[in-house]
Amino acid sequence: MSVANKREVRELLSKANLSYHMIKGSSIKAQPSDITEHGDQTVVLYDVDGNPLLILTPDMDGQSPAAVNVTAVDTIIIPANPNRRALVMTNDSDTNIYIGIDESSAPNGAPRINAGGGVYTLSRYGAIFSTGDIHASHGGAGAKVLTYQEFH
DSSP: OEEEOHHHHHHHHHHTTOOOOOOOSSOEEEEEEEEOTTSOEEEEEEOTTSOEEEEEOOOOOBOOOEEEEEOSSOEEEEOOOTTOSEEEEEEOSSSOEEEEESSOOOTTTSOEEOTTTOEEEEETTSSOOOSSOEEEEESSSSOEEEEEEEEO
């Protein structure tokens, strides 16, 4: 841990691409470049007595919501994205949709997104996560709409 002046703290936070509010005081200790288990950079600011004042982590950016047509044939609907932090999928159709995370979406045993607004979330901060391909299919007829939003 090093003692930093306000200019050094501003530079540190700018390099980490983090928003911040300056804290009044003659000196602030900064501990940069801690990496979380998920690969995010954090910055911890301490007062001169070593008490933590602020922990900063980068915000997630998200793409605009998108929609895909899902058919009865297993298809990759969302390609792999190594920068993915979260993915939220909503079934806007009248038929259950089955998804496959890095594998086929065959209805038996695959996660199901219920018809009429069911939601399924993948998050690096949750129990289920993948940056791989997302497959989908359904057991009905025709094309069904699945909307999604990916965060990185």
